[in-house]
Amino acid sequence: MAQLFFGYFAGVIALTAVLVVALRNPVYSALALLVLFFHVAGLYVTLHAEFLAAVQLIVYAGAILVLYLFVVMLLNLKQDDRYHHQWRVAAFVCVPLLLEFLVLLAGNGVAPQPSPLTDEQTAAASDNTMAIGTTLFTTYLFPFEVASLILLVAMIGAIILAKRDIGEGGQP
Amino acid sequence: MTIPISYYLILSAIVFLTGVVGVLIRRNIIAILLSIELMLNATNINFVAFSEYLQDMGGQVFVFFALTVAAAEVAVGLAIIIALHRAKDSINIEEFNLLKW
Structure with missing residues (x-):
């Protein structure tokens, strides 16, 4: 059950993260980021951080994103945004990072499970x-x-x- | 059955890499700021996952501070974007080379 929830949240977070970068219109990017914030808040709930989930929704989704949308609407942008010609630099930086990530992923197995909670920690949690x-x-x-x-x-x-x-x- | 911490690290790495790529390849300044938000969220996922894994509240408190800094960053960044748009009537990053030698 926990794995089902994690799979759903992680899948949507990864997908919307790519959409934030890939979409041309800044309004659509901001709306994809809104979906990402909601799912990150859900991930926090599964990690027993309920207060942070609420703060994530209120501050990120409620305040920061509204500020973004406000500025996008205020500036009345024309649709002339294309990708930077700097993409070679981006590839140079990110392809080694990606390879390193894959190597680490292939080399390491699964981290050990955390030790079971003591009574005191359960009370704190x-x-x-x-x-x-x-x-x-x-x-x-x-x-x-x-x-x-x-x-x-x-x-x-x-x-x-x-x-x-x-x-x-x-x-x- | 709990989720191993390495899954959270993988998710966080994917989101962070997406943010780095976004900062490097987009030309719209607002899209660049949105990508910075992606990177901040990736670090926050890491903090909360380790806080749960190590049973230490410090990680969640640091997410709180990261949230504060993100709010400040967005306020100042958007103010700078408005000032730039007023000066040049554009928010394309290639138009701004004032500080280039």
Whole structure:
């Protein structure tokens, strides 16, 4: 049963990832990415990360992708997008990576199974959100504050960059 | 019956390679940013799979941070695209060679 779910999610994720790159129209690419985000969230649920699945849907599918679609609609693009002539560089970089991947895949068997959970770990795994919150606000408290600073800087930076005629506001 | 971790690594590698290819061969800047999102998602799948495998919450917390950085990256990236489109009336990557020597 778990393998059935994994097969479905992995198949759709791989297919939509290829579609994101292959489709010409950016709107269709963004919609393929939306399907990918939903299936990644499903994969997180099978991995017992329910909180992250919810955050994935809310932040990625809800906020980031809407921002993309908004900008695509705002810019009113013409259909002149073709592939880059840089595809030789792409092949040069990616074919060795692919070969390496295949070699690793052929050489290695299956990783050993994780050891069975202790009672304490089972209790921690049963409440995913609480466990994440505890870890986030004890071990990772300082990175959490830094992340909030990053968001503030990104917000100010986006406003400054997208503002019209910055620096010539004094002129009529 | 659980899924071996190597399957998750294979899936993540496939998605990451697709993202690399997308960054290198597309000419539309928005498609390039979408490919970067693909790569970020591939790393997130790895983080969550290892978090489950090693029974360590740190992996899921790092996905949280990666999500924060992705949101910041998208906001700034799209603002840059809007500024570029305003300057050149195009978002084709080959039109922009301002920083090339």
